[in-house]
Amino acid sequence: MNPFPYSDEAISENELMFAIPSTIMGVSILSLPRKLALDTLYSDGWISLLLAGVFFAILAVIGTKVASKFPNQSYFSYASTLVTKPVAIGIVIIQIILFIGLSAFSIRSLAYISQQYLFEHTPMEVISLSFLLVVVYAVSGSRAGLFRLNVMFLPIILIVTIIIAVFNITWIDLKNFLPLFKTDMKGYIKGFQTSFEVYIGYSIVLFYVGLVNKPKKLTKKVIVGMSIPIISYIFIFFVTIGIYGNMVTANIELPSLGLAKRVDIPGGIFERIDTIFFTIWTMAIFNTASMLLDVAVLLITSIFKQIKKRIVTFILAPIIYYLVMLPQEIHQVQTASILLSQFMAYFTMVLIVSLFVIASIRGVGKNEKKS
Amino acid sequence: MVRSIMNRRKRKKNSQPQQHKYPQNLSKQLTSNVNNLKQILGEPHDLKIRQLKLGEGNITCAITYIDGLVDSKTVQVSILANLENAKQLPTEGKELFQHIYNKLLSVIHVEKGKTLDEITLPLLSGSTLLYIDGVETALIVDTSGGEMRSIEEPVTETLIRGPREGFIENLQTNLAIIRRHIKDPNLRFKTHQTGRRSKKNLVVAYVDGIVNPALVKEVERRLQSIDIDIVLESGYVEGWIEDSFLSPFPQIMNSERPDKVVAALMQGKVAILLEGTPFALLMPINFSNILQSAEDRYERWIIGTLLRGLRYFAAFLSIFLPALYVSLLTLQPGMLPSMLAFSIAASREGVPFPPLIEAFMMLFTMELLQEAGARLPQTIGQTIGIVGGLVIGEAAVQAGIVSPIMVIIVALTAISNFAIPAYSIAISFRIIRFGFLFASGIFGLYGIILAYIMVNIHFVNLKSFGVPYSTPFAPFFKRDFHDVIVRSPIHQIKDRPEYLQPQDTVSMDNQGEKK
Numbered sequence: 001m002n003p004f005p006y007s008d009e010a011i012s013e014n015e016l017m018f019a020i021p022s023t024i025m026g027v028s029i030l031s032l033p034r035k036l037a038l039d040t041l042y043s044d045g046w047i048s049l050l051l052a053g054v055f056f057a058i059l060a061v062i063g064t065k066v067a068s069k070f071p072n073q074s075y076f077s078y079a080s081t082l083v084t085k086p087v088a089i090g091i092v093i094i095q096i097i098l099f100i101g102l103s104a105f106s107i108r109s110l111a112y113i114s115q116q117y118l119f120e121h122t123p124m125e126v127i128s129l130s131f132l133l134v135v136v137y138a139v140s141g142s143r144a145g146l147f148r149l150n151v152m153f154l155p156i157i158l159i160v161t162i163i164i165a166v167f168n169i170t171w172i173d174l175k176n177f178l179p180l181f182k183t184d185m186k187g188y189i190k191g192f193q194t195s196f197e198v199y200i201g202y203s204i205v206l207f208y209v210g211l212v213n214k215p216k217k218l219t220k221k222v223i224v225g226m227s228i229p230i231i232s233y234i235f236i237f238f239v240t241i242g243i244y245g246n247m248v249t250a251n252i253e254l255p256s257l258g259l260a261k262r263v264d265i266p267g268g269i270f271e272r273i274d275t276i277f278f279t280i281w282t283m284a285i286f287n288t289a290s291m292l293l294d295v296a297v298l299l300i301t302s303i304f305k306q307i308k309k310r311i312v313t314f315i316l317a318p319i320i321y322y323l324v325m326l327p328q329e330i331h332q333v334q335t336a337s338i339l340l341s342q343f344m345a346y347f348t349m350v351l352i353v354s355l356f357v358i359a360s361i362r363g364v365g366k367n368e369k370k371s
Numbered sequence: 372m373v374r375s376i377m378n379r380r381k382r383k384k385n386s387q388p389q390q391h392k393y394p395q396n397l398s399k400q401l402t403s404n405v406n407n408l409k410q411i412l413g414e415p416h417d418l419k420i421r422q423l424k425l426g427e428g429n430i431t432c433a434i435t436y437i438d439g440l441v442d443s444k445t446v447q448v449s450i451l452a453n454l455e456n457a458k459q460l461p462t463e464g465k466e467l468f469q470h471i472y473n474k475l476l477s478v479i480h481v482e483k484g485k486t487l488d489e490i491t492l493p494l495l496s497g498s499t500l501l502y503i504d505g506v507e508t509a510l511i512v513d514t515s516g517g518e519m520r521s522i523e524e525p526v527t528e529t530l531i532r533g534p535r536e537g538f539i540e541n542l543q544t545n546l547a548i549i550r551r552h553i554k555d556p557n558l559r560f561k562t563h564q565t566g567r568r569s570k571k572n573l574v575v576a577y578v579d580g581i582v583n584p585a586l587v588k589e590v591e592r593r594l595q596s597i598d599i600d601i602v603l604e605s606g607y608v609e610g611w612i613e614d615s616f617l618s619p620f621p622q623i624m625n626s627e628r629p630d631k632v633v634a635a636l637m638q639g640k641v642a643i644l645l646e647g648t649p650f651a652l653l654m655p656i657n658f659s660n661i662l663q664s665a666e667d668r669y670e671r672w673i674i675g676t677l678l679r680g681l682r683y684f685a686a687f688l689s690i691f692l693p694a695l696y697v698s699l700l701t702l703q704p705g706m707l708p709s710m711l712a713f714s715i716a717a718s719r720e721g722v723p724f725p726p727l728i729e730a731f732m733m734l735f736t737m738e739l740l741q742e743a744g745a746r747l748p749q750t751i752g753q754t755i756g757i758v759g760g761l762v763i764g765e766a767a768v769q770a771g772i773v774s775p776i777m778v779i780i781v782a783l784t785a786i787s788n789f790a791i792p793a794y795s796i797a798i799s800f801r802i803i804r805f806g807f808l809f810a811s812g813i814f815g816l817y818g819i820i821l822a823y824i825m826v827n828i829h830f831v832n833l834k835s836f837g838v839p840y841s842t843p844f845a846p847f848f849k850r851d852f853h854d855v856i857v858r859s860p861i862h863q864i865k866d867r868p869e870y871l872q873p874q875d876t877v878s879m880d881n882q883g884e885k886k
Contacts, residue, residue: 003585004837004872006846014847118817119702130814134821138828145831148845152827272706279816286824 008144010213013221015147019208019291020060020225022150023201025157025232026288027109030254030281032198032233033240037250039191043176043241044183046234048191053230056199057223063202063352064222066359067209075207076302082358089303091351096299098344100316102200103292104323105337107131110285112330113254117278128324131286132317138290139297140313143211146294153283154228160280161232164273165239167263172242197341198233201288202226203348207295293320395487401431401504407487408435408494421451426460430467431504440497442516449477450499450512464505471501472510480513492570519544525627525649527794530666538627538649542572545629545644545651549576552633557581563594565645566602573608576632576642583639583872589836590641590654605645605652614834619802621795622835624653624660631665639873655836657870659843659855662686664792667858675858683856685790689800692784693730694811694819696777700726702815719774727812729773733781734808736763738801741785842870 002008011019036045070078079088111128138146183191205222212218240255243262249255260277270276297312304312327333397404405420412418417438425432432454436446453475461467472481484490484500490509494500497515522544525537538545546560557579565573575594577587593612602608605625613622626632627649632642635653643652662682667675699707700715707715722729740759744752763781767773784804791797803826810818833840843851848869853859867873 002837003583003589004870006870006872007834007837007839007842012846015845114817118815122814127814127817130818130821134824134828137825141828141832145828145839148831148839148841149824149827151845151847152831152841269708270706271708272703275703275706275816279820282817282820283824 008213009142009211011144011147011208011211012213013215013218015144015151016205016208016212016218017221017225018151018154019147019204020202020222021228021232022154022284022287023204023291024199024226024229024288026201026285027106027113028198029233029236029284030113030256033237033249033255034252035194036191036237037241037246037255039194040183040187040246042179042182042246043238044181044187045191045237045241047181047183048188049195049233049237050230051188052192052195052199053226053233056202057226057230059349059352060202060205060222060226061219062356063205064209064218066352066355067206068215068218069359070210071215073210074298074302075210076299078210079355082355082362092299092303094347096296098340098347099292099296099299100320101323101340102337102344103135103289103296104320105333105340106285106289106292107135107320108324108327108333109330109337110282110289111324112333113257113278114282117257117275125325129321131282131289132321132324135286135290135293136313136317138286139294140310143294143298143309146290150287150291153287157280157284158228158232160277161236164260164263164277165235167265167273168239168243168259171262172239173245174242176242176245177238193342195233196345197338199229200341200344200348201291203344203352204291204295206348206352207298397485397487397490397502397507397509399505399507401433401502404502404509405433405435408491408500411487411491423454425454425457425467425503426462428460428462428464428467430462430464432467433502434499435494435502436499436514437494437497440495440517441499441514445478445514445516446499450501450514453477464503468503468506468508468510471503476501476510476512478512478514482511482513483508484511485509495570522548528626528628528631528665528792530628530664530669532669533666534628534630536629538629538632538644538651540647540649542574542644542646545649546574546576548629549633549636549642549644552629553578553636558636561591563591565594565597565608567598567600569601569603571602571646573602573646574644576636576644577640578636581637581639581867581873581875582641583874586639586641586655586836586871590643594643602645604648605643605650608643608645609652614836618829618833619799620658620829620833620840621661621793621799622654622656622833622840624656624793625650625795626653626793627651628665634665634668637878638867639871639875655834655838655871657835657838657842658830658840661793661796662791663854668861672858672860679856679858682790682792685787686800688787689784689791689797690804690807691819692787693734693780693804694807694822696780697726697730697808698811698815698819701812715774715776718776721771722774723772726777727808729777730780730808731805733763733767733773733777734784734805737781737785838870843868846870 006012033045036048039045040048067075067078070081076088076092079091082088083091107128110131111124114127115122115124138149209215209218236256236259240249240259243259244252244255252258257274257278260274261272263273265273293313293316296316297309300312300316301307301309327336395407398407409418415437419436419438421434422431423434424430434446434450454471457475461470472483482493484493485508490500490511493511493513497513497517499512499514501510501512519541520539522536522539524535536548538548550558555578559575559577559579561575563573563575564570573594575587575590590612594608597608597611599607599611609621609623609625610616615622624635632651632653636642640653640655643654663679664682667679670678704712719726724732736759740755740763744755744759747755764778768775768778788797788800791800803822807819807822810822812818814821827841830841831839831845839846842848843855850866851868851870853864853866854868862879865879866876867878869876
């Protein structure tokens with residue numbers, strides 16, 4: 001018996017609100033300005049970022065609407081109601097693979113970057129294994145605990161990001177922003193597509209809305225949650241472009257970390273703040289990786305109800321480790337993760353829209369019970 | 372989960388504990404009663420028996436008590452003298468018994484006992500027994516007293532400003548001290564008996580109407596599960612009822628400061644006081660409680676806030692400083708400004724060990740010194756300070772085993788650790804400090820952040836009586852933040868902590884009326 005019901009396994013609305021940006025913002029933010037700068041001219045990338053962000057925010061809201069039609073039901077069970085069980089199993093299996101893959105690739109990217117930035121001699125295998133073990137430790141604990149971790153880490157991450165940006169403001173050259181709107185339509189669309197991969201985490205609403213305890217203003221919270229990464233991305237993009245200009249940004253591998261490099265702490269206690277920034281950013285990548293893995297675990301346990309969550313996590317761990325170590329070169333990782341995330345973006349897009357359409361046409365869910 | 376496995380294993384053993392129970396009734400014969408008692412206790416010489424003849428009927432009666440447990444003045448003045456000076460006593464046993472019970476004993480608490488079981492426990496707790504020949508009932512007169520320590524300033528938690536009284540080993544006195552602070556009729560003391568053989572009184576204290584009733588139920592449920600023969604100190608109780616015995620962090624706070632206990636009770640917590648120990652247990656707690664000192668509220672709020680901030684910083688240094696130093700020196704040397712890096716490198720010239728080993732050796736020596744200092748008698752205790760200071764500070768550096776900067780780091784770490792108000796959490800910090808040290812020795816900053824994430828994972832999963840350890844950060848309680856990082860001015864702290872889900876949420880009646 002628990003004297004404090006709030007500490008039960010249920011997730012609160014606010015925790016979901018924190019979880020959305022935590023899942024979305026991960027490794028991709030480090031290279032995002034470069035990719036956008038490649039696709040668009042001058043500072044125009046923000047338009048693609050914003051449009052993609054709004055687009056996915058709308059999708060997230062639609063997903064929330066679908067999921068909240070079936071309160072206290074798992075994703076698998078309401079998907080089965082909507083599209084029959086065999087189809088739902090197929091969809092869920094595809095999603096499990098996608099989430100496991102994305103989780104693995106984010107771990108691999110982290111290991112790669114930390115090898116670049118923090119230590120050269122430690123083997124990649126050890127770096128990624130240690131990180132994976134921490135992720136497994138988190139996921140094998142309680143799910144509410146995982147959400148609480150998001151709540152605890154996100155403010156730290158955002159504050160550090162803002163500090164980095166603020167320290168850089170003096171370096172911004174306004175000439176770098178101008179001229180505006182020079183990109184052609186093709187460039188915008190390309191940028192729009194590139195932005196897909198930084199927003200894919202939004203689809204967690206599909207899986208977690210059912211677990212939210214007493215939702216009241218869920219849509220609003222989801223919108224707030226979605227706007228945090230949109231604003232942070234645009235903010236970071238602007239600062240990077242403002243400092244480096246489009247050309248340089250397009251040629252730096254991780255421009256966001258480059259920002260941190262320029263920070264000079266008055267008093268000179270530390271140099272090379274990018275190390276600290278990246279260390280803090282490890283927490284963001286941890287949040288992403290653990291949430292993605294948790295989704296996979298959640299989906300598996302929703303199909304195989306008799307298997308315990310902890311056991312699923314332990315079974316998945318070696319598979320993920322194999323996936324992490326599978327690509328030989330970092331380029332392969334990048335290509336694979338771009339492919340995966342593009343596929344996932346389209347897949348989820350179609351999925352959410354069709355679920356919504358089916359739910360509306362058939363009128364199932366909460367509305368049905370009322371009438 | 373682990374606990375359930377252990378319980379299962381215990382059940383397999385299935386050895387029923389030997390119960391020492393004497394449900395036997397008292398007999399009419401006084402001599403046999405006295406002899407029975409002697410036999411049960413093994414004729415100890417501290418069992419005092421005084422037989423006397425009363426009244427015209429010359430009825431024999433016996434007064435028995437255990438020397439040292441009773442207040443002998445009470446026995447003499449309020450029992451013995453009264454009996455001897457009494458006149459016109461009834462001549463028949465039963466009437467005499469009633470007469471004594473009703474009129475002759477000038478002691479407030481008198482009971483009747485009919486079985487050996489009923490009388491031995493009070494006797495062993497300091498009551499005096501009065502047998503009368505021909506009556507199957509004995510009178511149990513509460514005369515408990517004897518020597519006890521006087522109320523002194525608590526040794527483990529000293530304050531500059533605040534009450535100077537601390538709990539003592541006597542339960543009644545401790546309860547009285549609490550009562551003096553809270554003159555509310557809703558203050559509840561529920562007594563339990565713990566320990567199959569020690570049979571110590573244990574009191575669950577809470578303020579009815581503030582506390583969450585489910586919490587009290589849960590505490591009592593766990594207390595009832597205690598099954599050991601002796602409960603020496605409240606640490607036994609803590610170990611039995613805490614949520615996770617694998618965690619390095621305490622989930623129950625202990626304190627020997629009555630004011631701290633009272634403050635906790637008024638917030639809606641539950642306190643457990645045990646006979647024979649000055650340490651009371653407070654539950655539930657969360658991480659932010661642990662770095663708060665009672666004094667935060669006694670000083671003005673600016674000072675309280677700043678000192679609390681200082682303590683948070685001290686906690687940070689206490690855990691991270693050696694690890695950060697090692698990682699900056701070995702894996703991330705680029706982070707140090709070049710001048711500082713040079714001066715550190717120069718000071719490390721000739722040091723034969725890598726920074727990790729050096730730090731570990733010094734920290735380990737520090738731990739040894741602390742432990743030795745705690746065990747030594749106070750008079751010799753100072754010597755260890757001098758020896759330790761010399762060993763750590765001078766000789767080691769002179770001998771070239773450690774660098775002077777490492778000495779500074781270790782000293783800073785130790786000092787920071789002393790700034791943490793609760794010993795039980797300070798010691799947890801000392802444990803995880805080593806974890807961080809090794810993590811940073813292997814992975815540098817990356818290792819530190821991984822270890823930090825792991826501690827956080829542990830925090831969000833750890834609960835203290837159902838309260839997540841990470842409250843009020845996550846689950847987030849906005850209103851509780853007036854007393855977490857900032858200690859708001861006293862008149863701003865209107866609400867009791869929300870994470871405790873108290874019945875009465877507001878601590879101010881006029882300003883903070885419920886909406």
